[in-house]
Amino acid sequence: MDLQKMNNRKLAFIHSADIEAFTYPPDCPFRPERAGRVRERLATLGLLDGIGRREVAPRPATRAELEQFHTTKYIDELQRTANGDLTIEGFHMGLGGADTPVFRDAYEYSCWACGATLTGAQLILSGNADTVFNPTGGFHHATPDKASGFCYLNDMVLGCLRLTEAGKRVLCLDLDAHHGNGTQEAFYNRNDVMTISMHESGRTLFPWSGFENEIGEGPGYGYNINVPLPADTYDKAFLLAFNKIAVPLIRTFNPDMLVVEFGMDTLAGDPLTHLMLTNNVYPEIINRLMSFAKPILATGGGGYNVENTVRAWALAWQTFCGEEAENDLSIGMGGVMLQSAEWLGGLRDRELPVHAEQRAIIEPAVRETVQKIRQTVFPLHGLRVGMECD
Numbered sequence: 001m002d003l004q005k006m007n008n009r010k011l012a013f014i015h016s017a018d019i020e021a022f023t024y025p026p027d028c029p030f031r032p033e034r035a036g037r038v039r040e041r042l043a044t045l046g047l048l049d050g051i052g053r054r055e056v057a058p059r060p061a062t063r064a065e066l067e068q069f070h071t072t073k074y075i076d077e078l079q080r081t082a083n084g085d086l087t088i089e090g091f092h093m094g095l096g097g098a099d100t101p102v103f104r105d106a107y108e109y110s111c112w113a114c115g116a117t118l119t120g121a122q123l124i125l126s127g128n129a130d131t132v133f134n135p136t137g138g139f140h141h142a143t144p145d146k147a148s149g150f151c152y153l154n155d156m157v158l159g160c161l162r163l164t165e166a167g168k169r170v171l172c173l174d175l176d177a178h179h180g181n182g183t184q185e186a187f188y189n190r191n192d193v194m195t196i197s198m199h200e201s202g203r204t205l206f207p208w209s210g211f212e213n214e215i216g217e218g219p220g221y222g223y224n225i226n227v228p229l230p231a232d233t234y235d236k237a238f239l240l241a242f243n244k245i246a247v248p249l250i251r252t253f254n255p256d257m258l259v260v261e262f263g264m265d266t267l268a269g270d271p272l273t274h275l276m277l278t279n280n281v282y283p284e285i286i287n288r289l290m291s292f293a294k295p296i297l298a299t300g301g302g303g304y305n306v307e308n309t310v311r312a313w314a315l316a317w318q319t320f321c322g323e324e325a326e327n328d329l330s331i332g333m334g335g336v337m338l339q340s341a342e343w344l345g346g347l348r349d350r351e352l353p354v355h356a357e358q359r360a361i362i363e364p365a366v367r368e369t370v371q372k373i374r375q376t377v378f379p380l381h382g383l384r385v386g387m388e389c390d
Contacts (some may be wrong), residue, residue: 007365008052009131010130010131011052011054011129011131011132011133012117012123012128012129013039013042013053013056013131014115014117014120014132014135015035015039015058015104015136017086018058019035019112019113019116020033020036024103024150025101025103028150029150029188029304030150031270031304032109032304034306034309035129035135035300038135038313038314038317039055040111040316041311044380045314045319047130047318053338055131056123057156058112058118058119059119059335060115061111061118061155061158063114066114069144069158070154071144071329073144074146077093077095078093078147078152078153081095081096082102082105082106084104084143089322092172092331093145094146097148099149099150099256100152103137110152113137113139115239116136116137117134117155117156117158117299118159118162119134120133121159121163121368122162125162127144127293130295131298132230132297133299133301133316134155134298134299135299135300136142136262137159137297138155138156138159138176138262138263138299140181140183141154141181142154143181143185148182148207149207151176151308153326155299156259157183157186157187157367162187163257163259167193167257168256169254169256169257170193170255170256171194171196171249171255171258171259171294171353172193172194172195172196173258174195174196174197175197175261175263176197176261177199177205177265177272177275177283177302178200179199179205179262180199181209183195184197184209188220188373189216189219190217190220191223193225194225194255195222195223196239196249196250197210198227198228198229198231198245199227199287200228200230200233200273201229201230203228204230204231204274205273209276209313210228211226211264212227212228212376213229222377225245225249225377226373227245229247229275230361230362230365230366232276232358232361232362233275233277234354234359235270236354237362237366238277238366239325240370244374244387245370247256248383249377249383250380251292252381252383256294257297258289258296258354259294259296259297259298259299260298261299261300262282262301262312263300263301263303264279264300264301264302264309264313265302265304267304267305269308270302270305271305273304276352279308279349280348282312283315283319286319289373296320308349310349312351314347321377338365
């Protein structure tokens with residue numbers, strides 16, 4: 001796909017009222033209504049119609065599609081548990097834990113989330129879209145036979161598999177605060193999918209994995225990249241890691257497709273994580289990704305401060321539409337608040353001050369991690385190690 005086509009890109013926002021019918025237990029931090037709220041926000045801003053944009057209703061994933069990654073026994077247990085029958089075997093498969101509660105909608109909602117990502121993948125493969133956003137997706141912790149971290153079925157893996165089945169090379173970029181361990185497991189021995197996970201270090205955050213030395217095995221050696229970041233990482237430090245690790249690897253891997261998880265639990269104020277980003281990093285990242293002129297399948301993910309998450313996803317979609325720079329009048333205006341809690345004319349966060357003490361701790365730590373990854377992984381792809389090379 002050439003740059004001219006990307007400048008005239010076809011965007012699809014994946015959502016339907018069917019998805020809004022499902023809920024997690026009221027005491028669970030995961031709030032599926034985020035997708036409906038971001039859809040409402042985008043409609044208010046006039047960002048769901050116009051030339052090259054449309055909404056597309058998904059359909060639930062079929063049993064056969066789920067079994068492309070998940071085991072038959074696990075799917076049976078998940079269905080049984082959703083019907084109120086949690087067995088010892090199901091409990092050992094992660095069901096019924098504090099972050100994987102038993103509730104009626106667990107199976108059906110997960111099928112819709114997976115189906116939405118598969119719908120997006122099919123739109124790209126058919127040429128009917130080249131930029132797709134499914135805010136309901138991003139369940140990257142589920143493994144073939146285990147639920148974990150609010151994730152029961154892994155739509156990220158299923159979406160990537162649909163693309164690889166069509167002969168595509170896929171770059172899966174995970175920007176959630178939590179390590180994408182389920183996605184890593186799926187592709188750890190493969191080189192047709194390169195996974196890059198930028199997340200808070202497993203030393204301080206679930207799932208306690210995703211370290212620099214986890215780089216794949218066999219044919220996948222060097223194709224699984226983890227960028228663990230210290231708590232309190234701020235915008236500039238995060239973008240440093242993105243530009244020094246993800247950008248050169250995407251360029252040299254030269255995928256046919258980009259699959260991106262936009263978990264917004266990276267944002268300052270998230271109740272479950274410890275990073276300190278503002279949503280201002282996402283237009284920079286999205287514009288850099290679009291410069292590769294590749295189709296993009298984007299999903300949601302974490303994000304447990306609902307309003308911050310909704311605003312950030314709306315900003316991400318606005319950027320995909322190419323309207324963020326023109327329409328976000330809050331840039332440079334200090335973030336004036338309206339009674340509706342919207343920023344005047346835009347969706348961006350205020351810039352957060354970074355204190356000298358924070359900078360003195362975080363930036364050297366990030367640079368050390370970046371250099372370690374470059375020394376380990378870059379030679380495997382013919383890339384120069386020195387950070388001054390880019």
